[in-house]
Amino acid sequence: MIPLPKFRYVEPTTLAEAAAILAAEGEDCQILGGGTDLVPSMRQGIFAPKTVLSLQAIDGLGRLEWSESDGLSIGAGVTLRRLETDATLRKLFPMLAQAVSEVASPSIRHMATLGGNLCLDTRCYYYNQSEDWKACSDLCLKVGGEFCKASPGGKAKKCFAVFSADVVPALIALKAQVTLVAKEGERTLDLAAFYSGDGARPNALKPGEILTGVVVPADRVGIKGSYLKYRIRQTIDYPIAGVALALRFGASGVVSEARLVLGGVASKPVLVKGIAELLEGQTLDRARIERAAQLARKAAIPQANTAGQRAHRKQMIHEFTTRAFEDLAREAR
Amino acid sequence: MNKLNEYAVIGKKTTKTDAVAKVTGGARFATDIYLPNMLWAKVLRSPVPHARILRIDTEKAKKLDGVKAVLTAADVPEARYGALVLDMGMFARGKVRYIGEAVAAVAAVNEEIALAALKLIEVAYEPLPAVFDPLEAIKPGAPILHEDLKSYKTLFERTDKAMTGNVNYQAEITSGDLEAGFAQSDYIFEDSYEVPKQHPSYMEPNSTVALVDSDGRLVIHNTTQRPHINQAILSSLLGIPIAKIRVVPCHVGGGFGGKNRTLTEPTAAALALKTRQPVRLTFSHEEEFTSATTRHSGVMVMKTGVKKDGTLVASDVKLYYDCGAYAPTPNAVWLGAISSSGAYRIPHCRVEAYSIYTNKMMGGAFRGYGAPQSNFARESQMDRIARELKIDPIELRLKNCLVEGDSLHTGQKLHSVKVKETLLKARELSGWGKGRVPANRTLGVACGIFACGGFATSGIVRLNMDGTATVATGAMDMGQGLRTVMGQIAAEELGMAAEDVTVIIGDTDSTPFDVGIFGDRGTHTAGMAVQMAAQDARKQLVEQAAFAFKTTPNNIVLGGGKARLASDPDKVLDYKDLLGGGQYKKGGPIIGKASINLTETAFDPAIVRGAASRMFSTYTFATHIVEIEVDPKTGVVRVPKTYAVHDCGTVVNPDGLRGQIIGGLATGLGYALYEGVAFENGQVQNPSFLECRPPTAVDMPEIVFDTVEEFDEKGPFGAKGVGNVSVINMAPAIANAVETATGVRVTSLPITPGKIVQGLGQLAKEEA
């Protein structure tokens, strides 16, 4: 069996302990959730940390709590399987349950954690390969090369590896907040702001920080949502285009809130700009839905670094956006 | 013709012999062997598609603690091997020709050290121009992969175009008068089709443990479809007599043609001989996708002449199959040529089939063996003809399909031809043309032919003194259930219960020669030898009974483990009484044997040039009808239901047959919609199941399957094969259904949503 790189394994029982270890080890330490993303990457030699810090023994990271005042609080250690099957979550935020149920395969969802999905590394044909594979040609930007080989023309100085987490677009559509803890303290930010758009360093996690969980605000209850995912097979595969739409309808079908987030078509989840301006205070009609779909299509910047034709993936975004709106409009009636 | 009711074991539910071992985790595969002092081998592979090797320095690697041996081409005999073209050595010699080619190998005390040692081997390469497209590779001035090609030994009759430039194997079939045929045609259709490489995706990686035993013999534990050929190849590569080599395969974790190959054995053997320690070489998942073999990619150009009424008159086919840097099995090209006229009667035919070198991973055998490519072209074009001529696609096929007594374009006269019946039954099952299909679903049809059985095999049946039997066949069970089926065949012939027969497979010390299990040879050809050996044993048993009853052999009836007098059925002797007491039996122990070669008739050289085989025993046929849903906006295709009707002769093992057919359809579905090895500058871009995407349980359609009554007089108890033909129809059937549903004809595989949407004109130009 191709061995994993040698590392030390630590399993702290408190967050403070974890933060202290992380502060001491810095970038030589990788945080382990369910292992479904990190372990294959270590196997391919993408990461060779000196220390692997498992979060599994830390109390509180397994919380899944709803309160009408504080909303839905989900710890980083909650498995996707638990999210998918939780009755409260399914009732209050069916779109979120839907998105979770589309991740990978059932066995993976038993293992994978929310924190892991939120911190999912960006993916690319040139990046998710063994060292031997990469040695056959110039290295890509993300592993120390000069250019992003997946970028148009292969000459970009920015990494275009693709963001492929299913749960994140749904959470951003629901205005989730994410909490990051370090030795120095904790900070909370909009989940949308957590993602950088730089494939090489896809999120705002600083050395020493641990993502401890997200909160979906209580006022998100009543939002209608839809998550649609495009992948080649009907299971296992990462999304190569995904749409999460959250709408709130006021009296007589007027849209009072609208958020549209794309996955699998850029180096971060794309919160489509102009959707609220286009739709809030309006009723949904074909023309407006088409305008929204065009905005989504334009916001999608798929690259040739995963399955599917780029143009087709843009088309999928257009079509899925249309369908998501139509589905929710039908539901609202 | 159906004799099923007469049989006691054939056609009856019979538990698979290896099932208990496999459901309990007890089944030992080659990957499960850990021996004392066993070394781990790793292979250094070429990082460049085409280059001259200037220098290899292994000194640093040899000095690493724990490394026991490092081998390169310089350390092994300069011998080459291959099925038709002997073009490949154990290691690259002088040149590398693809990314992933073996350059050196290390044996070390553990895997980590072996991997570390690879990094210490220094190789200096001088890059050479490379060629990745078979059509580019046959142009004048293309980079040449094998400069000394003409001097290579071959095992087929070379045509003028074979073994020249980048063409290794080539075959031509000419029947009738092509020009006259096209002159008689009212319409001529000319189309080009393209298919990618498909990986066999057996679950178990290639793996060998090699050791030298205390007799000084080389012993190989491996995963293979052809132990006896492994033995012969090891003999020729290493210069060891065959009798000094023992190949003992383990359970095979899937083969599908991909393990009709000798990849890990020579390297492990050479390292074991060098170190005199057991050596294990197991391919990594990535090596499976870069350095094993795949279905050939290729381009098929098909020109067909048709009468107004749909009668096929003339066909001119050119097959350009990309075999990669070496041609371990260009036989697939030959089988592609045979299947390229489809299951049809076409009086005037020409086929030119080429196996072409490119600087890519090797093409080899994979379930369907050359036919999925050419049948995709033939059956796609048949639907185009039907559409243009406004003839129902099934009617067009019925009008032209082969019937009993017809000859193929190769000149081979056919028997046991029930393709028409498969078409009719599939039509009936699917409700074709009856408007029964839900509004969002569309039907698509394809039928096909595949050559079944042949080549040399043998069987031995020993009757034990307690009335049981021990059967030996050199044929392998890759999981398809050959061992069970051989037992059924022997039991039926001997009048015993299936559980009273034990079957030994594979071990070259205790089984007689078989050429390998491929091309529907298992049940049919190995089964034939086992049946004939059992008949031989049965004849001796009858004589023994006649002696005991003091009667003539024709007065003896065998069955249920007993011999009776036909004239007085109350007179009964158990087999154990005939055979036992039996160390003293007159004439000694009973051993039945059979040695056969079912491909002994050569093709007519006026029709076929460059044949890779003599005439096959028989042919199998099948019709598949898919029921698909296409989303016209997204191009996403789902296949909720498939109807499969097979002409497979007598059904020997119903569970096994069903598993074979549905499994074949799954591989066909993957070929149609998902799979395909992608290359960039000769490098495999998607070297994993994650990116190459074999179908999952939730991608599979509901399967409605049936067989047509048939008895092939050349097969054991009338049986034919089924493993290959089950693969070859899904891609064209789905492509045909897609065109019916959307108007878009997809002529390349896989049939991706992007291609469909692009065909519908929905992709913005600047984005495409």
Added chain:
Amino acid sequence: MTETLSVPAKMPVRLRVNGQNRDLLIEPSASLLQVLREDLALTGTKEVCLLGSCGACTVLIDGKPALSCLVLAMACRGKAITTIEGLMEGGDLHPLQQAFIDKGAVQCGYCTPGMVMVGKALLDEKPNPTAEEARQAIAGNLCRCTGYQQIVEAIVAAPEIARTGSAKRPAGLMDSGPYLMPETGE
């Protein structure tokens, strides 16, 4: 080079595998799959893709399916691990194992242990699963031989075998052939 090859300290660890405590010395970076196969000689659990994309290495951890190639053995302390070798009870096949045999769900057998384990987890959660539930449960487990149909049928048929107590007691389990030794370490 020498630095990367230096053997890091092995850690003592107690794993509970198939109901037995196993005390081992393992490298912290060892996957559960590696420890099962190479330290405990439980080779029924198969190594295929090491990427979590095939399901062949599925075991149960605290009753839930887990891909053992993605799990660190160190992370399994205090958890109950069940492998294909641990399914039989009192020498009888588990009803699901019997169902795989009866339904012809076994061909090459390389995916079978993983398939049986996800099937077992499903049956523990839903004692009478539908064919659709069975199909969904095995979605992440690849099989190239069967086309999955007979595997689905086996999972659906298992409860009836349990009810009728018709799982058989196999005569023996050891495969004949080359010997296998647990790794004793350097």
